[in-house]
Amino acid sequence: MRIGDLLVRAKLVSQEQVAHALELQSAQGGRLGDHLVASGAISQSHLESFLHRTPPEPANVAATRIDENELLSLLMKGIYKGRLESSRQFADAIKLPYPLVVELVRMAVDRKLLYARGLRNSDILSDMSYAPTDEGRRWTLDALERSQYSGPAPVTLEEFTDQVNLQKLTNEVVTVERVRSSLRDMAFDETLIEQGGTALNSGRALLLYGPPGNGKTSLALRLARVFTDLIYVPYAVIVEGQIIRLYDPSIHIPVAAPVATEETAASFMRLEDYDGRWIPCRRPFVIAGGELTLEMLELSYDKNSRFYEAPLHMKALGGCFVIDDFGRQLVSPTQLLNRWIVPLESRVDYLKLHTGKSFTIPFEEMVMFSTNLEPEDLMDPAFLRRLPYKIEVGSPTVSMYKQIFSQECFRANLALSEEIVDAIVHKIREEKQLPLAAYQPKFIVDQVLATCRFLGQPPHFEPRFVDYAIENLRVRRHSPAA
Numbered sequence: 001m002r003i004g005d006l007l008v009r010a011k012l013v014s015q016e017q018v019a020h021a022l023e024l025q026s027a028q029g030g031r032l033g034d035h036l037v038a039s040g041a042i043s044q045s046h047l048e049s050f051l052h053r054t055p056p057e058p059a060n061v062a063a064t065r066i067d068e069n070e071l072l073s074l075l076m077k078g079i080y081k082g083r084l085e086s087s088r089q090f091a092d093a094i095k096l097p098y099p100l101v102v103e104l105v106r107m108a109v110d111r112k113l114l115y116a117r118g119l120r121n122s123d124i125l126s127d128m129s130y131a132p133t134d135e136g137r138r139w140t141l142d143a144l145e146r147s148q149y150s151g152p153a154p155v156t157l158e159e160f161t162d163q164v165n166l167q168k169l170t171n172e173v174v175t176v177e178r179v180r181s182s183l184r185d186m187a188f189d190e191t192l193i194e195q196g197g198t199a200l201n202s203g204r205a206l207l208l209y210g211p212p213g214n215g216k217t218s219l220a221l222r223l224a225r226v227f228t229d230l231i232y233v234p235y236a237v238i239v240e241g242q243i244i245r246l247y248d249p250s251i252h253i254p255v256a257a258p259v260a261t262e263e264t265a266a267s268f269m270r271l272e273d274y275d276g277r278w279i280p281c282r283r284p285f286v287i288a289g290g291e292l293t294l295e296m297l298e299l300s301y302d303k304n305s306r307f308y309e310a311p312l313h314m315k316a317l318g319g320c321f322v323i324d325d326f327g328r329q330l331v332s333p334t335q336l337l338n339r340w341i342v343p344l345e346s347r348v349d350y351l352k353l354h355t356g357k358s359f360t361i362p363f364e365e366m367v368m369f370s371t372n373l374e375p376e377d378l379m380d381p382a383f384l385r386r387l388p389y390k391i392e393v394g395s396p397t398v399s400m401y402k403q404i405f406s407q408e409c410f411r412a413n414l415a416l417s418e419e420i421v422d423a424i425v426h427k428i429r430e431e432k433q434l435p436l437a438a439y440q441p442k443f444i445v446d447q448v449l450a451t452c453r454f455l456g457q458p459p460h461f462e463p464r465f466v467d468y469a470i471e472n473l474r475v476r477r478h479s480p481a482a
Helices: 003-009 015-028 032-036 044-052 068-082 087-095 098-110 134-146 157-166 175-184 191-202 216-224 260-267 333-346 380-387 397-412 420-431 440-457 463-471
Strands: 115-121 128-132 206-209 229-233 238-240 242-245 278-282 286-287 301-302 305-310 319-325 348-352 358-362 364-373 389-392
Touching: 003 015, 003 032, 015 032, 032 044, 032 157, 044 229, 068 087, 068 128, 098 115, 098 128, 115 348, 134 157, 157 229, 157 238, 157 358, 175 191, 175 216, 175 397, 191 216, 191 319, 191 389, 206 216, 216 286, 216 319, 358 380, 397 420, 397 440, 420 463, 440 463
Parallel strands: 206 364, 206 389, 242 305, 286 319, 319 364
Antiparallel strands: 115 128, 229 278, 238 242, 301 305, 348 358
């Protein structure tokens, strides 16, 4: 994806404005960004701010700040494992600019690691076919013994740190309108907008607490959606010669490139590129529940592959990390909180390689603790002070409850009357002595629909169907035998 595409995805310019700027660039030369500014599509300050956060392509091997032997190793491993032949394939595999890959290929040929086999079905130089020599295969197998990692070239720890600091959450201004829009499909107390928005603008830790089933996790997800900036995530980071794989497709959502047209295909050589070792993504949202352990917050080293997997909070940098069901993890709350004290306070974290070497990474992310246990039972006053924002997500009021019920019935195409919902509220509160909870309307609607399907009846509320659903809200308690 090119810079023009990224500007469109960031909603700073339109596709039509980029197309017009491309026409001017084709006729007059120059840079795409300059034509966008000259045509009034974007201001110079907004363009410079955007480009400042966009990782530029390295001009040569030295500009990567990675030892050339490490890059040669990645090149040869990619060729060997992927059975690649052309320089263009090599560039696609290790995500480095084509001229830089040509430089690496020349080094490999000079060292008798590769040899040229001739052009493949064309006269285009980039279609030259290469293959490893016997020495190249031995050299590659030695490299694989040291590390099985192959694929996109890593970025240095310094570059990674600088980029994370450029794309902090606090660089994005959160407005009342954005928070309200993100919560539009939820029934909530208006104070949540002011409390949640203030917490998001600060970028500091947030505690969501209250009885179960009232939408704490849903609220956390919607608060995270308030952030819309593009950020850049590297495939991997290199530290002291060790590779840490960071990009995780289950967490990082790439910004899709628009479908190529004849105009964009013809002009790609004139468009400014960003460094392909970074992937433009939405801000990550990581959620970990009862399965969270201390080991998941440290580097994971595979002794067989001999490279690292980044911990969860490193993958969440630039986004949000939710610790759900806090207090129900296998690790004790005290141990988990002690692990977070330094990062939350100093905004940096310390990780250690298996060699014993320690290094620091930024801790620029928003941590949300979500629990249905009493916070005072989970953490001492000293740690509570380190959580500057605390939002109680309590039971809905009757009016909110009816609003949630109405929304669920609308989604299910189920007719709902005021009498039905009043009867349900009465049964839950008065007869069953249960508090109202935000999860109950969906639970009851799903149960009624399931009963109707089983009986072959059209979806509708019937008193006994509702009774079945409410009975399933909890098990019946029996008095002990006399």
